Amino acid sequence: MKDIFRASTDCAFNFDNPLDQIATALIDPGYLYLEDAIQPSFIQNLTELLEEKERADALTRAGIGKGLALEVRSEIRSDSIFWLEPQDPSPVVVDWLALMETISQHLRRALFLPLESYEGHLARYPEGGFYKPHLDQHRISPTRQVTIIAYLNPDWSDNDGGQLRLYTDLQKGIRGPSIDFLPHAGSIIIFRSADFWHEVLPAARPRMSLTGWLRGREDNPLITVH
Ligand SMILES: O=C(O)CCC(=O)C(=O)O
């Protein structure tokens, strides 16, 4: 984990016990944004992996929905993605999946969340790309419990757009209050997948990220963290 998260000395986040901080934040307010959380060298490796997949034409247009109901809807989202596979031998994938398992294990113990697996993909939004307001938990298959997004974009400013807009009142949704986060390289956001409407505002330049979800079992009634 130390190889991925930055040490506490040069980082806004105090990493004395990052796992506890994640667990505490997930209870209340339900999300955690860390500006300089990930080692630059790790971000560099993820970026190279995404660029390599792009060159190899291995990115696919992302869809919405699940299984047979999955469809590409350009008016809703415009990113292209590459799913991480557990059998992928690249060290950056192996290390990331191990970190996700560590976080998962901690949240199982600390919050009794019935987490069993992780799914995640690298994503690239083209210039002008966006993702309209949505919840990450699918209605037909409510397995996604916790969303974890790491951003890969160096020197990102307000003018570049592409903010993640998180709506903090589940009932009011997009008519309620919201907070914007810039997709700065090295920053990370974690939130409860069922409880936050969110969107990606149009990005003025290509925008890269690694988005994933800690998931519960398909056939189990799930406990949420309310
Ligand atoms: O990249 C982001 O900031 C959010 C992406 C997202 O909402 C998703 O892939 O479900």
Ligand SMILES: [Fe+2]
């Ligand atoms: Fe999302």
